[in-house]
Amino acid sequence: MKKTISLMMIFTLCLLLAACANGNSSTNQGAASPAASNGQTEPQSSQAPVNEKLIVYTNSNSDGRGEWLIDKAKAAGFDIEIVGAGGADLTNRLIAEKNNPIADVVYGLNSMLYEILTQNDVLEPFTPEWADEVEEGLNDPDGYYHSLVKQAILLAYNPEKYTPETAPKDWSDLWNKAEYKGMYEAPTLLGQGTPRIVAAGILTRYQDPSGEYGISKEGWEQIKKFYDNGVPAVEGEDFYSKLAGGQTPIGAMVSGVLASKEKQYGVKSGIVSPEIGVPVIVEQTAIVKGTKKRETAERFINWLGSAKTQGEFAKEFNSMPANAKAAEQANEDVKKLYASIKTQTMDWAFIAQNIDNWAEKIELEVLK
Amino acid sequence: MTKIRSALSSIPVAAWLMYAFLGWFIVAFLIYPNLNVYYEIFWGGGSFSLDAVHKLISSERAMKSLYNSFILALSLVVTVNLVGIFLVLVTEYFEIKGAKILRLGYFTTLVYSGVVLVSGYKFIYGDSGFITRVLSHLFPAFNVNWFHGYGAVLFVMTFACTSNHVIFLTNAIRKLDFQTVEAAKNMGASTFYILRRVVLPVLKPTIFALTVLLFLTGLGATSAPLILGGSEFQTITPMILTFARSVTSKDLAALLALVLGVATLLLLTLMIRFEKNGNFMSVSKVKSALVKQKINNRIGNVLVHTAAYLLFVIYIIPVVLIILFSFTDARSISTAMLSPGEFTLDNYITVFSNMSAFKPYLVSICYAAVASLAVVVLTLMASRILHKFNNIWSRTLEYALLIPWMLPSTLIAIGLIVTFDTPKPILGNTVLLGTLWLLLIAYVIVHIPFTLRMVKASFFSIDGNLEDAAKNLGARSFYSFRRVLLPIILPSALAVLALNFNNILADYDLTVFLYHPLYQPLGIVIKNSTDAQALADTQALTLVYSVILMIMSAITLYGVYGRSSRSKTK
Incomplete structure (x- = not known):
């Protein structure tokens, strides 16, 4: 017994020492890098520029997307380390690390979260070479962040339960028509991104500067009916299984995951295309303020958002690039889907300013 | 002069160093952030x-x-005390046929918890x-x-929360002196x-x-009410977690956590008073x-026998x-149908x-090992002080160590970040943010209250005469601690160590804020690949x-707990 304990002690000591050593080496790296970037050649000079290792934060690295990007970046001469986490968590983290930033580049978060980041002074303005190729109205007008991939938040239904004629025509049908009561999932898990966008997509229709948190009284009544008549979402369950199984045949789906869910459950869903359009979130990229590797970061973003990289990414992962040149290379199914829907006009700065208050009010007063 | 020198030498330097370290740790990491x-x-x-107060009171749902x-x-x-005992x-205690196999079944809650455990129950009763x-x-x-609401939540949690009973009550009952039973x-x-x-x-x-731990677990229930509560039985913790992550609603989260923390402290104070009024222990010196x-x-x-086997099932x-x-695949899981093909x-x-x-596995194992060992060492020091002294300082020490119960772990993480992102004199002007240390410190902090409760409980079941005897024989304080007290509390201390280790392995809530980007722990990797946004199954x-974690946890438990209990029975 005593032997085990002393062995464990020694083991721990080793670990602590190892941790120490690692900590030191990482701070050394930090100290060394400014010197390296000072002595570095200008990117436009004939000599090949030296790329330092970049730390890249993203929420879209799952399902092999991260590994794919690391390989492609390596081939293009970039050494990147990807740090993946949920969008809201990464946003919190970036704000928390403001005084001592670790990340150099952030990509994948949606415009709403980037607005929160700019409001907290976390980003550095930078206009990449491909900025003009992006569809109009998606990039940040102030030049802090620029667009990579479009994701539509769709209203999907089970085609065995509804035909295009009997399916709802818009979100508002769900609570205004009695036949959909209890047939759709209410996005109650407001800690997650998509439910927040769905709620925002409904609330922004009732914008009113004199109303509570910028939303008119009618807007709050409508959203209450929306939540009252729906089936609350359950943590840990895949909504698509309930759509496919028919228990809750209507609900929100993110366009990027639609194809694989359809394959998994063997049910192809119907898509509603409302008159007003559907919320389309745009995954963006930006440089983190305070990075010591700004030049490498700029070159990396120039490469990341280019028509070539985004086009290849779209082919591999069924995405819809924001870059118009890359969009031509997207898969046919994806192009067809985006041709059939309209983008809802949403004021992301206004939403970013209010979304936390909306979520809080819904949690406290709207949900039962 | 010689008087002063002898007075100085009689002051135990090691003990004072220990007090100073504990004091510094508490101020720097528990109180300040x-x-x-x-x-x-x-x-x-x-x-x-x-x-915040106004908002919460006027919300029917929150109340x-x-x-x-x-x-x-x-x-x-x-319910848990009934089932656990x-x-x-x-x-x-009783002679039950197949008790060894039954024990294995009762131990299963130690290797899995949270969403997975609740989903497991849903496979059967959903x-x-x-x-x-x-x-x-x-x-x-x-x-x-039929399986939702208060009844379902209580049912699942009653069986899910017996882990601590199975470990610590077992340790306690083994200290029972059989002669007293015989005499009766x-x-x-x-x-x-x-x-x-x-x-x-x-x-x-x-x-x-x-x-006390059960009460806290009940207040902090998250996954069971979320999955089984339905709209009629929702609890407060999911709301706290949501609010703690949002930029503007942190005040609500902190306030709610404070309410829960104060309730727990009240109960604890009550319990501490009961504990003082009567600690029963066997007076026999030769236990059988x-x-x-x-x-x-x-x-x-x-x-x-019937009840025992029913519980086993x-x-x-x-x-x-x-x-x-x-x-199997997602479709089989959602329909809960097993077919051989x-x-x-x-x-x-x-x-x-x-x-x-x-x-990630390696990173998590390292963190879990170092952190769980550090917590146990720290709480052993503290329990020793609590056991030896009973004055205002020891009481302050005890309550200070319980501070982490007053905040959800997300806010503890944020506290560490906003405090240690710039050089602070209390840490010799080093910046902790962006180092490997911050996450380690956070793991230690969060697990202190639970560990302290369990280690302290086993300390207080020690017969005081043992230490006195050692002292009379001329043993120094540290020697008697090491050779007399430590062996008695070791089974419980090791059990806590194993439980903490398993908890840290796949933690997400705390880890996500503090991990070093180049050393991703397991919890982060799991969350990323099983996130709702992910494309895979x-x-x-x-x-x-979950199965991988169950295996890792089982190995840990066997290594630390299984072996120590066997050496005891030898």
Whole structure:
């Protein structure tokens, strides 16, 4: 017994020492890098520029997307380390690390979260070479962040339960028509991104500067009916299984995951295309303020958002690039889907300013 | 002059160094960052505001959820104590056929928890679950949606929360002096009378400690109410977690956590007072080991056997199903149907094929090992002080160490970040943010209260005469601690170590804020690949990771706890 304990002690000591050593080496790296970037050649000079290792934060690295990007970046001469986490968590983290930033580049978060980041002074303005190729109205007008991939938040239904004629025509049908009561999932898990966008997509229709948190009284009544008549979402369950199984045949789906869910459950869903359009979130990229590797970061973003990289990414992962040149290379199914829907006009700065208050009010007063 | 020198040399330098270290640790990591986060939250806008209080009181949902949390906590204290004590009596005290196998079943809650555990129960009792299908077959009018609300949550949590009983009560009952039982028997006491008057009093300190933990677990219930509560039985913690992550609602989260923390402290103060009024321990100096008792009453014997095996089945089925379903796909999981043709190794291949992913396992194991050991060492020091002294300083020490119960872990993480992102004199002007240390410190902080409760409980069940005897024989204080006290509390200390280790392995809530980007722990990797946004078969992957974690936890428990208990019985 005593032997085990002393062995464990020694083991721990080793670990602590190892941790120490690692900590030191990482701070050394930090100290060394400014010197390296000072002595570095200008990117436009004939000599090949030296790329330092970049730390890249993203929420879209799952399902092999991260590994794919690391390989492609390596081939293009970039050494990147990807740090993946949920969008809201990464946003919190970036704000928390403001005084001592670790990340150099952030990509994948949606415009709403980037607005929160700019409001907290976390980003550095930078206009990449491909900025003009992006569809109009998606990039940040102030030049802090620029667009990579479009994701539509769709209203999907089970085609065995509804035909295009009997399916709802818009979100508002769900609570205004009695036949959909209890047939759709209410996005109650407001800690997650998509439910927040769905709620925002409904609330922004009732914008009113004199109303509570910028939303008119009618807007709050409508959203209450929306939540009252729906089936609350359950943590840990895949909504698509309930759509496919028919228990809750209507609900929100993110366009990027639609194809694989359809394959998994063997049910192809119907898509509603409302008159007003559907919320389309745009995954963006930006440089983190305070990075010591700004030049490498700029070159990396120039490469990341280019028509070539985004086009290849779209082919591999069924995405819809924001870059118009890359969009031509997207898969046919994806192009067809985006041709059939309209983008809802949403004021992301206004939403970013209010979304936390909306979520809080819904949690406290709207949900039962 | 010589007087002063001898006075100086009589001051135990090592002890003072220990006090100084504890004091520094508490101020630097328990008080400073946590006060800072409260300050930022409530006074951040420049002035204190009662908005948060007003918002919460006027919200019907918040008040109802808070009420439900307290109801759940109180109910759990009753039900879990009943089931937990029964389990320990069955495995340790009574002579039950197949007790060893039963024990394995009762131990299953130690290796899995949270969403996975609740999903496991849903496989059996949910609307397409096995039991539900049997029942609806037998009674056609049976409502398949029966398993939700207060009853379902209480049912699942009652069986899920017996882990601590199984470990710590077992340790406590093994310290029972069998001579006292024999004596009572010779005087003609009945089985039940002996249980009530001889066995239970010895278990009392441990039961008190477990009760406080149960109350806290009930208040902090997250996954069971979220998944099974339905709209009629929601609790407060999911709301706290949501608010703690949002930029503007942190004040609500902090306030709610404070309410729960104060309630726990009140209960704890009550318990500490009870503890002082009467700590029963055996006065015998030559203890004899427990001999398992036969239940003489035939009907009683059959009843106890039946109940023991019924509980075994309840415990073991969810685990078996989780393992089975980890070999199927999302469709089988959502319909809870097993068909032989659907079994596949694909999920495991997916998890193990992108094995740049061995590093996260290593990172998590290192963190868990170092942190859980550090917590135990720290709380051993503190318990030693609490055991030795009873004055205002020791009481302050005890309450200071319980501070982490007053905040959800998300806010503790934020407190550490906003405090240590710039050089602070208390840490010799080093910046902790962006180093490997910050996460380690956070793991230590969060696990202090639980560890302290358990280590302290086992400290207080030690016979004080033992230490006095060692002292009289001339042993120095540290020597008697090492050679006399430590061996007695080691089983409990090691058990806490193992539990903490398993907890840290897959932690997400705390880790996500503090991990070093280049050293991703397991919890982050799991969350990323099983996130709702991910394209792969996320439900199946969740189960695969759960099975992997179960195996890792089982190995830890066997290594630390299984072996120590065996060496004891030798």
